[in-house]
Amino acid sequence: xxxxxxxxxxxxxxxxxxxxxxxxxxxxxxxxxxxxxxxxxxxxxxxxxxxxxxxxxxxxxxxxxxxxxxxxxxxxxxxxxxxxxxxxxxxxxxxxxxxxxxxxxxxxxxxxxxxxxxxxxxxxxxxxxxxxxxxxxxxxxxxxxxxxxxxxxxxxxxxxxxxxxxxxxxxxxxxxxxxxxxxxxxxxxxxxxxxxxxxxxxxxxxxxxxxxxxxxxxxxxxxxxxxxxxxxxxxxxxxxxxxxxxxxxxxxxxxxxxxxxxxxxxxxxxxxxxxxxxxxxxxxxxxxxxxxxxxxxxx
Amino acid sequence: xxxxxxxxxxxxxxxxxxxxxxxxxxxxxxxxxxxxxxxxxxxxxxxxxxxxxxxxxxxxxxxxxxxxxxxxxxxxxxxxxxxxxxxxxxxxxxxxxxxxxxxxxxxxxxxxxxxxxxxxxxxxxxxxxxxxxxxxxx
Numbered sequence: 001x002x003x004x005x006x007x008x009x010x011x012x013x014x015x016x017x018x019x020x021x022x023x024x025x026x027x028x029x030x031x032x033x034x035x036x037x038x039x040x041x042x043x044x045x046x047x048x049x050x051x052x053x054x055x056x057x058x059x060x061x062x063x064x065x066x067x068x069x070x071x072x073x074x075x076x077x078x079x080x081x082x083x084x085x086x087x088x089x090x091x092x093x094x095x096x097x098x099x100x101x102x103x104x105x106x107x108x109x110x111x112x113x114x115x116x117x118x119x120x121x122x123x124x125x126x127x128x129x130x131x132x133x134x135x136x137x138x139x140x141x142x143x144x145x146x147x148x149x150x151x152x153x154x155x156x157x158x159x160x161x162x163x164x165x166x167x168x169x170x171x172x173x174x175x176x177x178x179x180x181x182x183x184x185x186x187x188x189x190x191x192x193x194x195x196x197x198x199x200x201x202x203x204x205x206x207x208x209x210x211x212x213x214x215x216x217x218x219x220x221x222x223x224x225x226x227x228x229x230x231x232x233x234x235x236x237x238x239x240x241x242x243x244x245x246x247x248x249x250x251x252x253x254x255x256x257x258x259x260x261x262x263x264x265x266x267x268x269x270x271x272x273x274x275x276x277x278x279x280x281x282x283x284x285x286x287x288x289x290x291x292x293x294x295x296x297x298x299x
Numbered sequence: 300x301x302x303x304x305x306x307x308x309x310x311x312x313x314x315x316x317x318x319x320x321x322x323x324x325x326x327x328x329x330x331x332x333x334x335x336x337x338x339x340x341x342x343x344x345x346x347x348x349x350x351x352x353x354x355x356x357x358x359x360x361x362x363x364x365x366x367x368x369x370x371x372x373x374x375x376x377x378x379x380x381x382x383x384x385x386x387x388x389x390x391x392x393x394x395x396x397x398x399x400x401x402x403x404x405x406x407x408x409x410x411x412x413x414x415x416x417x418x419x420x421x422x423x424x425x426x427x428x429x430x431x432x433x434x435x436x437x
Binding site: 037 | 404
């Protein structure tokens with residue numbers, strides 16, 4: 001429980017404000033510069049925890065439309081309507097010199113009427129803050145069309161969830177956690193196909209909204225996330241994703257998440273993503289399927 | 300899992316490029332089509348404020364036949380390109396990635412205007428993308 005770990009919690013809050021400051025200054029910087037040197041759609045969209053990627057998986061691509069000579073930034077807002085719940089994410093990210101990405105996302109999980117059935121009260125909402133950092137290690141997903149080498153990045157997502165008493169009651173070990181991942185992304189331009197594979201080490205229950213670790217399993221596990229996107233036109237990509245998740249809590253089983261998406265890039269400054277998502281069972285309310293809508297601005 | 304995905308892609312890619320070698324030149328409209336693309340592209344390069352400065356001291360009458368022959372050869376056409384390598388031709392020009400990408404975007408527009416379908420454009424761009432390593436020096 002985070003309240004028993006005030007130091008790490010303070011560290012998380014400190015990280016959040018420091019990241020917010022960096023991203024804000026990057027936004028101001030890029031709004032002034034407006035070069036947008038990279039090619040359309042080469043930043044993907046913002047995944048639910050705020051990193052550049054698909055909807056579910058972080059990709060190796062660095063957010064924003066800037067090249068290795070400049071700083072780019074994005075803002076995103078995402079709403080997911082599920083059978084029994086609502087999930088939302090707003091955030092910002094900055095890409096520095098196509099090398100380092102910093103991101104922040106606030107994620108909320110509205111239990112709606114299921115909150116009453118779970119004894120939390122109708123409309124009870126869980127909250128989580130995520131600070132992300134991503135480093136591009138090698139490769140270029142777009143330029144290296146003469147080799148099979150993907151663009152590879154490593155990242156970390158520091159997460160701080162609220163609702164400490166509830167998380168403790170359902171058996172979560174902590175309200176704070178850090179996910180680490182390695183992502184490999186390749187654009188097969190001649191085939192108009194983008195593939196991504198991400199390996200994540202995590203303890204998170206339902207992305208971390210329900211805390212970290214549990215009575216069934218308290219250790220890190222390796223999870224796989226895959227994305228495939230087909231470029232239909234210069235502005236439209238359609239694809240699908242898979243994201244496996246740990247199953248740590250005895251109180252409610254957790255399964256693999258899927259989505260099928262269409263992302264429309266109106267310009268480098270605006271993209272919209274519509275997806276069908278299947279997040280698996282959540283909090284004993286059965287399989288949760290729904291519609292994912294996301295808007296993103298990029299610079 | 301990744302190995303399986305990559306093996307699958309390797310197979311699809313090999314299949315795709317074996318076909319592409321024969322058909323890309325034709326799908327771009329043969330020599331007249333590529334001449335049109337090159338002419339369209341130079342129209343834009345010489346006026347696009349992002350990159351026109353790089354063309355200030357270049358004679359278009361000198362550049363156009365060489366540019367056309369180069370694109371034709373890259374497309375797999377029966378053309379002979381006798382100019383410098385891309386590395387030598389761009390040496391000392393201090394071209395950055397934003398300039399390179401602007402040239403790519405303008406080439407896309409040039410192909411749009413020549414009626415080249417998007418997926419054919421991508422097959423052509425896939426052969427040009429690795430030139431970034433030779434052309435971008437800053």
